[in-house]
Amino acid sequence: MPRVEGAPRRLQRRRRIGTARIAPCDRARWPALLMQAFVDTIRAAIAAATGLPDAEIRLESPKNPEQGDLAFPCFALAKAQKAAPPAIAAALAPKLAAALSGIACTATGPYLNFQIERGALARTILGEIEARGAAFGSSTEGAGRTIVIDYGSPNIAKPMHVGHLRSTILGMALVRLHQALGYRTVGINHIGDWGAQFGALVVALRRWRGEVDLERDPVMGLLALYQRSKAAIDEKSASYDAAFAKEARDAYRELESGTDGDVRKQWRWVTQVSLAAFAKTFARLGVAHDLVRGESYFESHLQPTIARVEAAGVAEVSQGALVVMLGEIDKGLKETPCLLRQSDGTTLYATRDLAAVFDRWKEFEFERCLYVVGGEQKLHFRQLKAVLKRMGLAWEPRVEHVDFGLLLGPGRVKIASRKGAVLVLDELLDEVVDAARERVKEKSAGLANLEAVAEQVGIGALVFNDLKRERIKDVIFEKDEVTSFEGETGPYVMYTHARSCSILRKAAAAGEGGAEPDWRAIASASPVLLQLGRFPTVVRTAAAKAEPSELAQYLLGLCREYNSWLAERGNKVLGEAPAVTSARLALVRGVKIAIANGLRLLGLAAPEEM
RNA sequence: GCGCCCGUAGCUCAGCUGGAUAGAGCAGUGGAUUUCUAAUCCACCGGUCGCAGGUUCGAGUCCUGCCGGGCGCGCCA
Numbered sequence: 001m002p003r004v005e006g007a008p009r010r011l012q013r014r015r016r017i018g019t020a021r022i023a024p025c026d027r028a029r030w031p032a033l034l035m036q037a038f039v040d041t042i043r044a045a046i047a048a049a050t051g052l053p054d055a056e057i058r059l060e061s062p063k064n065p066e067q068g069d070l071a072f073p074c075f076a077l078a079k080a081q082k083a084a085p086p087a088i089a090a091a092l093a094p095k096l097a098a099a100l101s102g103i104a105c106t107a108t109g110p111y112l113n114f115q116i117e118r119g120a121l122a123r124t125i126l127g128e129i130e131a132r133g134a135a136f137g138s139s140t141e142g143a144g145r146t147i148v149i150d151y152g153s154p155n156i157a158k159p160m161h162v163g164h165l166r167s168t169i170l171g172m173a174l175v176r177l178h179q180a181l182g183y184r185t186v187g188i189n190h191i192g193d194w195g196a197q198f199g200a201l202v203v204a205l206r207r208w209r210g211e212v213d214l215e216r217d218p219v220m221g222l223l224a225l226y227q228r229s230k231a232a233i234d235e236k237s238a239s240y241d242a243a244f245a246k247e248a249r250d251a252y253r254e255l256e257s258g259t260d261g262d263v264r265k266q267w268r269w270v271t272q273v274s275l276a277a278f279a280k281t282f283a284r285l286g287v288a289h290d291l292v293r294g295e296s297y298f299e300s301h302l303q304p305t306i307a308r309v310e311a312a313g314v315a316e317v318s319q320g321a322l323v324v325m326l327g328e329i330d331k332g333l334k335e336t337p338c339l340l341r342q343s344d345g346t347t348l349y350a351t352r353d354l355a356a357v358f359d360r361w362k363e364f365e366f367e368r369c370l371y372v373v374g375g376e377q378k379l380h381f382r383q384l385k386a387v388l389k390r391m392g393l394a395w396e397p398r399v400e401h402v403d404f405g406l407l408l409g410p411g412r413v414k415i416a417s418r419k420g421a422v423l424v425l426d427e428l429l430d431e432v433v434d435a436a437r438e439r440v441k442e443k444s445a446g447l448a449n450l451e452a453v454a455e456q457v458g459i460g461a462l463v464f465n466d467l468k469r470e471r472i473k474d475v476i477f478e479k480d481e482v483t484s485f486e487g488e489t490g491p492y493v494m495y496t497h498a499r500s501c502s503i504l505r506k507a508a509a510a511g512e513g514g515a516e517p518d519w520r521a522i523a524s525a526s527p528v529l530l531q532l533g534r535f536p537t538v539v540r541t542a543a544a545k546a547e548p549s550e551l552a553q554y555l556l557g558l559c560r561e562y563n564s565w566l567a568e569r570g571n572k573v574l575g576e577a578p579a580v581t582s583a584r585l586a587l588v589r590g591v592k593i594a595i596a597n598g599l600r601l602l603g604l605a606a607p608e609e610m
Numbered sequence: 611g612c613g614c615c616c617g618u619a620g621c622u623c624a625g626c627u628g629g630a631u632a633g634a635g636c637a638g639u640g641g642a643u644u645u646c647u648a649a650u651c652c653a654c655c656g657g658u659c660g661c662a663g664g665u666u667c668g669a670g671u672c673c674u675g676c677c678g679g680g681c682g683c684g685c686c687a
């Protein structure tokens with residue numbers, strides 16, 4: 001039962017570390033990074049004028065958009081030139097202005113502000129989006145390389161609950177982000193289908209099968225048996241049953257022995273009905289794993305795995321157990337070695353994950369192997385990596401724990417409780433979709449595909465609510481917030497998309513938009529254009545940092561800028577002079593494409609009407 | 611006790627590799643609909659960026675200490 005157990009036990013936060021660094025932009029490979037192209041041009045000019053090494057030239061955005069599109073602070077030059085930053089800026093501005101064509105350069109205090117010529121900005125960015133369409137934002141950077149992503153990973157015999165939501169949603173987004181960058185992705189559902197608890201469950205099935213309904217909703221029936229069996233083997237529980245516990249241990253031993261008898265038959269059935277239920281839930285979230293490979297798969301790999309670690313000379317026996325001491329690798333792990341084999345000879349979680357990661361490396365030679373697992377398991381993955389490092393495996397840095405915070409209820413109360421009341425994921429999805437259906441009915445009465453849109457909007461609201469936050473932060477699940485659909489929400493982004501589609505439909509119906517665009521008509525939309533230009537870079541960094549929230553935040557910002565522009569009285573799109581309408585339609589189309597692509601990468605639908 | 615993490619507006623959060631007056635959403639107040647979906651937009655209200663030092667031309671951002679909160683810590687997963 002690997003990734004999520006009933007109650008999230010731990011919570012960790014971490015700053016971005018590890019391999020999540022972003023390589024310098026390779027222009028040969030990234031011809032279409034849009035804003036990056038302008039940035040590189042300006043940087044080259046600054047380098048030529050100042051002699052600064054390329055790495056030290058950092059451009060930023062001016063505080064006030066009217067000051068320019070890009071800015072360069074001159075403080076760093078002050079020491080070398082022995083002059084005040086404003087004087088340096090003033091001296092540099094004319095030189096750069098002369099060197100750059102189509103980009104104005106002015107000094108404002110200690111800053112150099114650059115403004116790209118409006119027409120060029122619009123033409124470049126909107127032209128690129130138009131040309132690439134659904135592929136806008138994607139690239140071939142990752143061609144020929146593989147990313148393995150372990151996510152979702154529920155445990156059999158129990159329904160998926162809210163605790164699985166974050167891993168599933170984050171994992172799905174990471175799969176899509178990497179795909180967009182040209183990587184081959186392998187999404188793995190590492191189901192928890194092994195362990196002593198299944199011995200107990202089989203015994204529970206033997207004894208109490210008739211007492212629960214296993215026909216209508218097998219997984220809920222299994223949950224009841226699972227909980228009851230857990231109490232029966234818990235010495236501290238009032239329902240402790242010594243005979244049951246012994247039988248459970250025997251059953252697990254039989255399961256582990258590989259004997260294809262009754263125990264294994266029952267276990268197989270449990271696995272089968274559980275997977276069928278998971279598949280439905282995953283489908284609603286738009287998730288499809290490439291590989292379902294549970295812990296049981298690695299049973300035969302356990303002894304070879306231990307042998308391999310022993311052969312590497314890093315294993316030792318301590319207090320009867322086989323461990324790998326890790327203090328030399330990581331001082332923080334001095335007190336917590338990695339246990340590979342218990343004193344009774346059985347293996348542990350770490351052994352299985354070690355077997356799994358060896359297997360994955362052998363099969364995929366991954367660029368990265370991401371474990372989208374809650375922060376409460378941080379120690380486990382830290383140990384796992386430390387073992388790999390101690391074994392001298394060069395690919396150890398490619399293994400990353402993509403950790404995330406807890407999902408909490410109102411008042412920071414834990415939602416998923418070990419005792420009883422699990423919030424079943426399907427029920428939650430139904431609730432959100434119900435709320436969405438009400439809203440869609442009320443706002444768009446005659447919508448033909450009401451049900452489909454309600455599903456898209458409701459689930460989109462839930463997913464976006466999760467993805468918009470930095471993953472390390474806890475998510476406070478407030479139902480009112482998830483079903484409000486206003487403000488910084490998934491439906492807000494979807495709505496912006498749907499409105500744009502509506503404008504484009506009307507334009508097509510009226511035959512507008514064919515004229516040569518007059519880019520001056522969108523001169524006031526440069527914040528929108530600049531934001532559009534950032535899209536490919538955002539996709540790239542969101543993937544590199546395994547942080548989908550960067551894309552979600554980007555989309556919110558894009559929609560905010562765009563809606564604000566669109567609401568201005570002077571910016572009417574349809575029915576204006578043909579050249580004006582053409583230019584504005586190009587902007588609408590560009591935004592529409594960026595939103596659609598962004599939503600898709602986050603795993604959300606982009607309905608054309610809602 | 612040890613390890614790791616978090617602490618920005620009443621609430622929920624952004625803030626890119628330290629840089630120009632700290633930004634949104636929600637809640638509250640007041641506006642915008644002969645105008646392309648008002649699931650929108652505009653304005654106002656609201657902040658000692660936990661506290662104290664330090665580094666720096668410059669710190670919400672880096673370092674140290676403290677306070678508050680969370681998670682984890684050998685035979686569970």
